[in-house]
Amino acid sequence: MQGLMMDLPMLLSRLIDYAADHHGETEVVSRQINGSVERSNWRAVRSRSKQLAKSLLAAGFNSSTHFSSLTWNTINHLEVFYGVLGIGSPLHTLNPRLTVQDLCYMIELMEDKVCFYDSDTQPLAEEIDRHTDFITQWIYLDEGEDLPASTLRNYMSLSMLKDGVDDQFEWPVFDERDAATVCFTSGTTGRPKGVAYSHRSLTLCAMNMTMVDMYGSARNGELVCAMPVAPIFHANGWMMPFSAPMNGHKLVLPGRDFSPAAIVELISQEGVTIAGAVPTVWNDIIATADNSNISLPSLSTALVAGTAIPEKLYDLLEGRGMGVRTTWGMTEVPGATRASLPPTAGDADKANIRNIALNRQGRVGFQADLRIIDGNGNRLPHDGVASGILQVRGPIVAARYVGELESQSVDWLDTGDIAVIYPDSTIQIVDRAKDVIKSGGEWISSPQLEAAAVSHPSVNLAAAVATPHPRWQERPFLLCTLNTGNTVTADELRLHMAKSLAKWWLPEDIKFIDEMPLTATGKINKVRLRELYVQVDAIQQQA
Template sequence: MKGRMMQVPLLTSDILKNAMQRYPDQQVVSRTNEGSIHRYTYADAYRRSCQLANALARLGVERGERVATLAWNNFRHLELYYGISGYGAVVHTLNARLFAEQLQYIINHAEDRLIFVDAPFLPMLEEVREQIPGVRGFIVNCDPEQMPETTLAPLYCYETLLAAESVVFDWPRLQATDASGLCYTSGTTGNPKGVLYDHHSSVLHAMMSGSSQYLDFSERSSVMPVVPMYHVCAWGVPFSAPLYGAKLVLPGPSMDGVSLQALIEQEAVDKAYAVPTVWLGLHNYLEASGKRIDSLKLVGVGGAASPRALVKLYAERYNVYWMGIWGMTETSPLATAAIPTPALEAMEAEARYDLQATAGRAMFGVEIEIFDANGEPAPHDGESRGNLRVRGPWVLASYFKGEGSGSFVDGWFDTGDVAVINPDGYLKIVDRSKDVIKSGGEWISSVDLENAALNYDAVNEACVIGARHEKWDERPIMLVTLKPGKHYDEAGLRAELEQRVAKWWMPDAIIVVDELPHTGTGKLRKVELRQDYAGFLINRQP
């Protein structure tokens, strides 16, 4: 017997329409590309998204076509999220840190028809214009008087397009399974693969991720997604914040410590989200300047392992709860979080920091499991390692155009992460499977070594990679950057490491470098570092 309830599809356009009706005066604050602050309300955002949808119709966009964005976190990008997907097209967020070859490949693979672009990114598109013949036009996200000189054509001005359109749009009643968004993986090995979200998955993700199980948004919240909107929908915050009526603070292109501190203070931001390197940079600025972040109560941290030293530092120096989270492009992306539960808050501080540095527990709708080499579930004892798999209603079932079929096993998505799960369900990512160092047949976690190094006061950032070794196959080497003005000596760092890791894990070399390479989302570029240092240990041996 089936139930007799209305089958009403959940659509992204309903999120902003609800925000306009229920939270019309709640603010959306953006730092523009020029550095000024723009403010308006959810009601304003809704009306302009209606104008945008009307403009898409006038430009001849058809339902299901891909419309790309190449933009920072700002109010126009927010309108593009809702105007494009609500119209029935697919919003495809292009990563602003891509190389020209990757950008060209992704635009052609997605078959983008229009590209909405912030003016600073125009040179990227000019470089590949001849190689992306399927693009029918470029819209510059600016006012008429700001229109730049460019070789791109056909060319339109965003504000000119909107000014000609009505603020009323009859949003189509799409199917819940209609595609709404498209994001591509980082493509660190091989070409990037597309993850195609639908309305149902996007709205469910917003409902659950914004709830008290995860981000805990409300009208009292002032939230700032520092993670770019071109990276997995800024972790879904542009959808979850309006759904729960939170004030939305968008930092634009300015993600340095100076700019973030000013915006946090000015807009009374109490929750913010970014990769660990962003919070390291903010701390460095606060330490040097003496500035404060009194309103900030929580930072959500993903994209890389949470350094326990930073968890402790943010708690004890800034009274900020560091919430470790985990997810992927393929999981929409949020899946687990170390939320501040009463039980966790009642723990002794050091035990609490240990759990905050994990990826936390899965929220409702997401199942996680670790599997051993034989494909059998591994124990949840906090020690046994396994390949992490995930499934749920906002986890992809297949990649765009059917690629990457090997990532799906018995109804699970194989993440490529190596992890442990403790008896209470807390997930800890030990390493990416390709980053684990195999030395003499035993595994060494690069993540654990990196976190141990950060307890030494002079180390600003650490990266551990495997280098070839004649006897042990691979041995770890550590690259570190240093904090300015701090005393460093290798013996001191090694003494710190010896207190925290097994003796045979100790790196065979520690190398001080001026900087470490990162992806556009803040992750370390370990692939190229492994290539650069592959023969380091062999070449230095007599």
């Protein structure tokens, strides 16, 4: 016997309709590309999105047209999200921080035909236009100004496209498994890989990201003010453009200006209660707030992902009264773990809670099954001891990448992470498979090396990579940047690290550098570090 429920597809147009109809006056605030702050609400966002959808169809585009966006976290971009997705077309969010070569590769792989851009990304759009013929229509996301002159071969403004078109429009109905947004990995380990989310997966993911214990800080919808510090092109801004309207949250978009001063200003000005960022960004936010004597009293939840949180940063955030919530996910599977404490730690003391936050990356989430395997594919126990390759499956997990054949779909996605899973369902990311340092047949964890180094008061950022060794196969090579005005010698840092690490883990080679290369999403770019330092070091040793 089958169920007798109505069979309505999970479409993102239903989500924006729900937001407009049931909490339409809740604010959406956006810093625009020109620096001004625009105030709107969910009802107006729906209206603008419907007007755009109707305009695109009137211009001859349809659900078969592949759209892309080369822009930042603005209300214009939010309008594009719901307008394009509402007509059943995929929206490929391009990362303006990548190279022209990578961007053209992604555009051609996706067969994008229309691209939205803004005043900040216009020079990049023009360069892309010179290198590929795939984009046949460029649409400028204006903010009330005239359309600027450009070398683009075919371009118009958003206002021109929508001129004379109203918002009286019925969203079409289509298969919930159709592609919605397409986000590419940042390409730090080779060519970027495209993840095509479906309407169904994004709806489920938004629900998953706002379950009562996802962040352990649930509040009534309109009391939450969320701000994605991660750009929208990175895993859909940690899903906040979808979870906020679903739950009636106020949404704050930082626009193009991701500088710590601008972020701190918006958090303080708009009463942001929850924000998500990688540790390097949080570090800058807190340092800026301290230097400006801004307390950020509204910010009750600090989401941290991307890498383990350093002890110093945890203590700084907690010291301001913020609940630090650590989770794990990927572009291929956003929000795979939830940040709430395991049942056994419900009444834990602060020291135990701190230990869990520093050493675990959340608990297994509902929509993502996690397991660890050894090199032969054998499943390993979740006993808090065994470590292995982390794999994940579920309705919010990518089965294959854009351009791959259906036969290349996987039942379990190999994440590339080495992890330990505990009996209480918490997980600990030990290392990236390619970042594990294997010395004398034993593994050395680069995150633990980095955490030990950053715990020194003079060290700002640290990265541990493997360097070849004639006897031990590999040894750790530590690269550090220092806090302004601080000094420390390699020997002093090594002595400090010895307080928490085994002696044989300590790096013989420590190099202090002026600037740490970061990826487009704010993580330390170890591929670039190896190019700059490890290869040079190996050549010098051979000489």
